[in-house]
Amino acid sequence: MIHVMGAGAYGTALAVSLAQNGPVTLWLRDKVQAKEIQETRENRKRLPGVRLPDNLTVTSAMPAPKDGELTLLAVPTQKLRGFLESHVAQLGRGPLIACCKGMELGTGLSPTKVISALRPQGISAILTGPSFAADVARGLPTALTFACADAESGTGIQAQLTTPNIRVYRTTDVIGAEFGGALKNVMAIGCGAVIGAGLGESARSALMTRGFAEIVRVATTHGAQRDTLSGLSGFGDLVLTCTSEQSRNYMYGQSIGRGDVFDETVTVEGAATARAMTQLAQDQGLDLPVTTAVCGLVQGKLKVRDAMDMLLSRPLKEE
Template sequence: MTLICGAGAFGTALAVTLAQNGPVTLWARDADHAAEMQARRVNARRLPDVPLPEAITVISGSLPKGARLCLLAMPMQTLGGFLTAHHAALGHHALVACCKGMDLATGLGPTGLIAQTCPDAIPAILTGPSFARDIALGLPTALTLACADAATGAALQSSLTTPTLRLYRTTDTTGAELGGALKNVIAIGCGAVMGAGLGESARAALMTRGFAEMHRFAHALGARPDTLAGLSGFGDLVLTCTSEQSRNYRYGQSLGRGKDFDATLTVEGAATARAVLGRADALALDMPVTQAITALVTGELRVAQAVDMLLSRPLKEE
């Protein structure tokens, strides 16, 4: 049995595709939501047109025993609290984080939080260019599975691959999780550029300079350059910076248009921007794109001011 903790759109989508491989237990934080999904066989709140296969059982409350692997599909800023609350039940699992970002309280990524809270567990992360709806509908998707323990990574890759979900593995958990975290920050900026009507050339420039910052930051933390060039870095950046299916991109569009954004939707890049900038300052890294986007998110700058700040920087070699 595979256990997926988190019944949002992505957790549900993973449950739907992994049900092809065997029984899946999908844990929901909200008991009413779990009962509704189990009875109606659909996640009406997040994926209303995708039926749940019979191999999926939806529960809430205590975590079940006997799962052969566990996926953590919840927002980054709630992961730490969940691990603290359930560490006794999770301690000896291979725990696969399915969230992207950096924890504001600790500055850690998903695998770092797992290692800190559940020291007997084996941390891993599943990340890359993907939208929940595409996975749930069985559209071809390729992701990165990162685990520092090579043997566990190979076993997880085999268990989590389906006919339409192809996984590539790496032992570089730092690079994989930073690629997924940092691209959300750049996606907010790209959305703001397009929302403000600054054009696709400006978006391409921001993506490119943002990608350079991703490399700079990840290298300083020990990531391998080739990881950032792969699915979990460049691939995810391209998808998230160009599609309105991305919440981070849509949030940026709202900033660019000066409009409010749906407060019920999780925008991982907003918190991650602040966490990354704090870490970059501590490392004395120059990250002007991240600095400008953070100022947008916190309301310190408007889009026109952020553009002026970036364009007025001293000229330099690429």
């Protein structure tokens, strides 16, 4: 049995895919919505058009995972701490696997560090990489990274998370996987803003490239491995998120570039992460010009062309 906490689009999609391997429980807080999804076999609000398998149970009753059973935490990074504070005692001693990307505002902590802070004993890991909920739920081929510091446990969990349409690669470099997944959303906002403002594909390519260099620089400073950042959870996720209109962060950036109002009910992890990482950069004396510019955009302190001018006027240097 696998338990998925959070019935947003991505949590639902993961539950659908994992149900190909065996029984899955999908939990959400809202009793009325849980009952509706369980009875209609469709999450019409978050993932319309996808029928839920018969062995996927939707419930608002918090499950009690048995030892060894996996629990996937598909809740936004900024809500992860609150969820765990309310429910961590009920989640047992089995592995807790974050399925969110970003850094927590106020602390700068990654999802696995938030988990470890609330439950010091037990395995905390993350499932990340280039994937859209619609593709995962429709059974389209997808490759993800599973990052777990415990190599032996990670091997067994990797097998449980692999499905007919999801190929899971394993790494012990949790830091690299989390920094790559968090910061690519920041760069996606910037790329969306560039396109939304009509600055062109060449400008987007430049921002992606320099943004990736920034991701590598800050992540390796914190102990990440360069190979991880060149893989699925780094470069792979960056390319997908910065070029597709399925990306919420990219579309949010486009709305900034066009001067449009964006739907506030849509979770945009990159906005909070830009603020968290800018504060971290100030505290640690790191030079993160792209992240700082995106932070200015999401806070309304910078216009897109001003941000681009600021980046272009930086001192010349070698690549």
